[in-house]
Amino acid sequence: MTETYEADVVVLGTGPAGMAAVSAAAAEGAQVVAVEAMDHIGGNAVWSTGYLAFVNSGMQAEQGIVDSEETFVADARHMVDLARDQFGIEWDEALVRLYARESAETYRILTERGVRFSRFIPRPKQHSVDRMAAVEDTWMIGRAFQPDFERDNVTTLYRTLADRLVVTDGRVTGVLAHRSDDPDATIEIAARNGVVLATGGYQSNPELRRRYQPEFVARAPYLGVDSCRGAGHLMGQAVGGDLINMTFVPPLVIVSSSVVEDAIAVNESGERFHDEAGPYEERVEKLHAQPGRRAWYVVDSVVAKEKDGLIGQMPEPAVQADTLDGLAATIGVPAEALRATVDRWNAFLDTGADVDPDHGRVVLPPNRRKCATGPFTAVPMIEGVNFCCGGFRTTTDMQVVDVFGAPVPGLFAGGDCVGGLNPVSDLGGIHICGGLTLGRIAGRAVARGVDDRSDHGSVMHAGMPSMLDTRIALVHLEPAVENHAAGNVP
Incomplete structure (x- = not known):
């Protein structure tokens, strides 16, 4: 039997972008149907470390931090320029500016709904001013939007997977879906106004990633919910949506930033070798430089107990020993060197200095707590992926643009289904806040x-001057033709 629903707005996915889309549409009085693959809202955000970057936020104002749209755009442009040598990138400066203007409103909405931010996380190599704030508890983000899903004009279909978009006379008018426990039963959802693609990225779909990455990279470990399979990307592509930045799936060392705040990383010599909280690409480069690409994050029992869930999500299991000497023996590093490394780190924390003199680290443990209480834990450092940056070109109203530059009637996107903002995500704090804002x-x-019915441009018929001059090519060919005719060429 076919289930049928009808609404003004259909939202596919209830991560940050989906939650915000449902909230905004419902506040406008629209009838909304939300489709969610899992059994709760929040997506990857509620399982994450919970860093969000706001521009001109109330939190910045309270601390006397001066920020601006232009400062943020300059920081964003710098990150894009750094990535151009590795990836083909198309960033949308209009969307980046929209984010800069609207993210402060996101901060206001979150804090009014009870989300608390503990502190700014400094990342001077990415954010030139402090703007990336840490959520006290990431589940606050989901709870902040739960009341929207309890409104009379919102229906949520949990454990439901969208299969394809319905197009009528060139307009997206609905969705076909199925329950995860009943794949043969079709759900038809009609959308009077349109559909929002907010299904997240494509990190957990190695077959889709393999179309854009070498196979060994596409099958690298992924940290996050398993529903980020690129469903929105494929459905939107099927109706003409223009995907950009799909090869931009930056590698990183798989670890929660919350764990990194408290951890030091040591190599086979038992020594630190980099800024553990530095830019993602630098962490990968430094890991690659270690013999056998072997290194470990080390924390004490206080951190291991507090962050047990985050440590348990890492690709390889942690090991533990009562003492640092015992831990050194377990992971095969020199005990004296490991003890000296930990002692030096703890001594630095005692100084009150803001910058680690060995590697320039500025993201320090909360309250400068030391790695001092046994038993001690080590977790292998493993390269994988966490984020992807590919998605659709959109207008600044988030309407999906097709491959010829025309907006697709009735189709909109948010979060990791949007390609124009995510190339700046190495700044940090962009994925969650970008989803909520856009x-x-x-x-x-x-x-x-x-x-929108305006023309947004296309790569159709784009080209560059040829390096091959046809006339010169023919001149070079003529002697060969004459020689062949005379029998001089076999």
Whole structure:
């Protein structure tokens, strides 16, 4: 038997972008149907470390931090320029500026709904001013939007997977879906105004990643929920959506940033070898430089107990020993060197200095707590992926643009289904806040019936001057032809 639903707005996915889209559309009075693969809202955000970057936020104002749209755009442009040698990148400066203008409103909404931020996380190599804030408890983000899903004008279909978009007379008018426990039963959802793609990225789909990455990279470990399979990307692509930045799946060392705050990393010599909380690409480079690419994060029992869930999510199991000497024996590093490394780190924390003199680290443990209480834990450092940056070109109302530069009627996107903002995500704090910020704009636009018909440009017929001059080529060919005709060429 076919289930049927009808709404003004259909939102696929309830991670940061989906939650914000549902909230904004429902606040406009629209009837909303949300489709969620898991049994709760929040997506990857509620399982994450919970860093969000806001521009001109109330938190910055309280601490006297001066920020601006131009400062943020300059920081973003710098990150894009650094990545151009590794990936083909198309960033959308208009979306980056939109994020800069609207993220402070995201901060206001979150804090009014009870989300608390403990502190700024300094990342001077990425953010030139402090703007990346740490959530006290990431599940606060999901709880902040739960009341929206309990409104009379919102219906949520949990454990439901979207299969394809319905197109009528060139317009996206609905979705076909199925329950995860009943794949043969079709669910038809009609969308009077439109559909928002907010299904997350494609990190957990190695077959899709293999289309854009070498196979050994595409099958690298992934940290996050397993519902990020690129469903929105494939459905939108099927109706003409223009995907960009799909090869931009940056490698990183798989570890929660919350664990990194308290950890030091040691190599086979038992010594630190980099800024553990530095830029993601630098962490990977430094790991590659170690013999056998072998290294470990080391924490004490206080951190291991507090962050047991995050440590348990890492690709390889942790090992533990009562003493540092015992831990050194377990992982095969010199005991004297490991003790000296930990002692030096703890001595630095005692100094009160802001910058680690050995590797320039500025992200320090909360309250400068030391690695001092046994038993001690070590977790192998493993390269994998956490984020992907590919998604659709969109307008600034988040309407998906097709391969010819025309907005697709009735189709919108948010979060990791959007390709124009995520190339700047190595700044840190962009994925969650970008989802919440641009998702809100998408939900509001669909509820209001936005239907952009303008031309947004295309790569169709783009080209460069040829290096081959046809006339010269023919001149070079003529002697060979004459020789062949005279029988001089076999």
